[in-house]
Amino acid sequence: MPTSEPVPRSLLGRAFTLLSVFTADRPSATLSELSRHSGLPLSTTHRLVQELIAHRALDKDGSGRFTIGLRLWELGALSPGALDLRERALPYLEDLFEVTHHNVQLAIRDDLEVVYVERISAKDAVNVVTRMGSRLPLHATGVGLVLLAYAPPEVQERALDTELKQFTKHTITTPNALRSALATVRRDGYAISDRQIETITYSVAAPVRGPGGDVAAAVSVVVPTQTRTDTVLPAVRACGRAISRALGWRRV
Amino acid sequence: MPTSEPVPRSLLGRAFTLLSVFTADRPSATLSELSRHSGLPLSTTHRLVQELIAHRALDKDGSGRFTIGLRLWELGALSPGALDLRERALPYLEDLFEVTHHNVQLAIRDDLEVVYVERISAKDAVNVVTRMGSRLPLHATGVGLVLLAYAPPEVQERALDTELKQFTKHTITTPNALRSALATVRRDGYAISDRQIETITYSVAAPVRGPGGDVAAAVSVVVPTQTRTDTVLPAVRACGRAISRALGWRRV
DNA sequence: CCCACTCTTCCACTGGATGGAAAGTGTCCG
DNA sequence: CGGACACTTTCCATCCAGTGGAAGAGTGGG
Numbered sequence: 001m002p003t004s005e006p007v008p009r010s011l012l013g014r015a016f017t018l019l020s021v022f023t024a025d026r027p028s029a030t031l032s033e034l035s036r037h038s039g040l041p042l043s044t045t046h047r048l049v050q051e052l053i054a055h056r057a058l059d060k061d062g063s064g065r066f067t068i069g070l071r072l073w074e075l076g077a078l079s080p081g082a083l084d085l086r087e088r089a090l091p092y093l094e095d096l097f098e099v100t101h102h103n104v105q106l107a108i109r110d111d112l113e114v115v116y117v118e119r120i121s122a123k124d125a126v127n128v129v130t131r132m133g134s135r136l137p138l139h140a141t142g143v144g145l146v147l148l149a150y151a152p153p154e155v156q157e158r159a160l161d162t163e164l165k166q167f168t169k170h171t172i173t174t175p176n177a178l179r180s181a182l183a184t185v186r187r188d189g190y191a192i193s194d195r196q197i198e199t200i201t202y203s204v205a206a207p208v209r210g211p212g213g214d215v216a217a218a219v220s221v222v223v224p225t226q227t228r229t230d231t232v233l234p235a236v237r238a239c240g241r242a243i244s245r246a247l248g249w250r251r252v
Numbered sequence: 253m254p255t256s257e258p259v260p261r262s263l264l265g266r267a268f269t270l271l272s273v274f275t276a277d278r279p280s281a282t283l284s285e286l287s288r289h290s291g292l293p294l295s296t297t298h299r300l301v302q303e304l305i306a307h308r309a310l311d312k313d314g315s316g317r318f319t320i321g322l323r324l325w326e327l328g329a330l331s332p333g334a335l336d337l338r339e340r341a342l343p344y345l346e347d348l349f350e351v352t353h354h355n356v357q358l359a360i361r362d363d364l365e366v367v368y369v370e371r372i373s374a375k376d377a378v379n380v381v382t383r384m385g386s387r388l389p390l391h392a393t394g395v396g397l398v399l400l401a402y403a404p405p406e407v408q409e410r411a412l413d414t415e416l417k418q419f420t421k422h423t424i425t426t427p428n429a430l431r432s433a434l435a436t437v438r439r440d441g442y443a444i445s446d447r448q449i450e451t452i453t454y455s456v457a458a459p460v461r462g463p464g465g466d467v468a469a470a471v472s473v474v475v476p477t478q479t480r481t482d483t484v485l486p487a488v489r490a491c492g493r494a495i496s497r498a499l500g501w502r503r504v
Numbered sequence: 505c506c507c508a509c510t511c512t513t514c515c516a517c518t519g520g521a522t523g524g525a526a527a528g529t530g531t532c533c534g
Numbered sequence: 535c536g537g538a539c540a541c542t543t544t545c546c547a548t549c550c551a552g553t554g555g556a557a558g559a560g561t562g563g564g
């Protein structure tokens with residue numbers, strides 16, 4: 001979401017730059033805000049916004065602010081990478097939530113990031129930092145470690161060559177620590193992320209495999225640090241296997 | 253999704269026409285199929301597709317077919333009209349599912365259609381005709397009747413002036429029948445849709461109110477015709493009220 | 505090999521998109 | 535009330551991003 005980068009010359013590039021102004025922290029924006037944050041001239045912004053509204057990609061609320069429209073959500077719901085997986089996994093995620101009573105998350109890998117495709121949390125849940133659609137770096141979360149440990153070697157190399165962002169003093173920040181953590185995941189078949197994003201939670205994660213045995217996603221439970229991770233680990237791993245079977249995976 | 257309509261002249265119009273080729277029944281498509289179904293010339297289609305891929309709005313799978321990409325899903329996840337509501341409602345929907353063990357759905361109104369924003373179903377659920385993001389006409393579903401009964405008068409008038417599509421021999425197809433059904437909903441405070449879409453199911457629906465008391469959504473349970481609707485009705489209504497409270501509604 | 509189908513590339517041309525400037529609207533303050 | 539300011543909308547001569555027919559490349563089957 002650049003104001004320091006050159007504005008794209010292509011119309012679609014501009015439209016997507018404009019849509020990128022909307023984030024979880026800025027779910028709505030005025031025309032001037034859209035212009036400022038996108039770097040597009042005001043009248044260009046105005047014209048683009050009007051057309052995006054015509055296509056229901058943007059909506060205008062009562063106070064003159066714009067929000068992402070239903071049409072994008074409908075189209076997004078057709079994305080097999082996210083929602084197909086989510087729908088098949090949901091019953092098992094709910095089972096996991098029922099037996100653990102902790103926050104449950106399902107995530108996939110998109111390049112060097114985790115994308116959360118589902119989260120089930122209680123009404124009075126322990127600190128929640130993710131939502132549907134949100135992203136975090138692979139190295140800093142349980143699901144991310146699982147997805148990275150089983151990712152193609154060139155993906156792993158790229159991740160190890162990337163600066164590892166620090167969230168807490170527990171976050172993995174060196175390539176050697178990450179390499180070691182990934183080896184541990186592959187040896188154990190699961191990951192425990194220890195206060196890497198928040199100092200009050202652990203994340204226990206297990207792989208979800210597609211029909212061909214590839215790790216297509218990861219499921220995790222987030223627990224407060226007072227909770228022993230081994231009380232939820234079997235359920236998380238069982239959930240990962242159940243979803244894998246629902247996706248067509250068979251143990252060889 | 254027109255091949256009989258003129259192709260838009262504007263680029264954004266063309267892009268959205270192209271994206272509209274993807275449906276629940278056609279989650280992936282080849283370049284030629286996209287060209288054929290959108291009415292856009294092959295080379296235009298090719299160029300648009302390449303750029304949409306660059307923006308992650310489309311993905312290409314291993315067999316050369318295109319699918320809707322993650323980026324649209326991420327953007328759509330920011331749509332307050334759908335997912336904000338969904339996230340607040342999810343715990344209550346899960347409760348409803350636990351106590352009824354039947355399919356639970358949450359829907360909003362978009363003009364003269366129902367848009368389903370959540371569905372929770374068991375692994376061995378009775379016939380499922382809706383999915384997240386899918387649409388049905390207001391007159392033919394429990395949630396649609398609720399949403400229409402409490403919609404602004406001009407919306408109701410427009411619905412009554414529209415041809416009422418028939419799905420089964422039980423579907424409401426005349427304005428008088430619809431007017432009467434809406435009056436019943438407003439009198440009772442809930443709706444029962446009797447085999448209107450599928451001849452083997454009833455849908456029991458109740459309103460979900462926003463902070464100002466407006467009916468912002470509707471929640472329903474779909475049950476097989478052997479099930480007595482009055483066994484689930486109190487739970488559906490309680491769920492509607494619980495979600496309403498979570499949205500800030502207070503009974504006056 | 506030929507055929508049918510799908511996908512990719514090319515480029516002279518053009519019309520959809522541009523954005524600075526002006527006009528319009530709304531709010532706040534002296 | 536008028537002025538200042540911020541935000542939104544409109545206008546239009548200009549221009550360059552987008553166009554699509556045609557040719558070429560690739561694939562699979564007979």
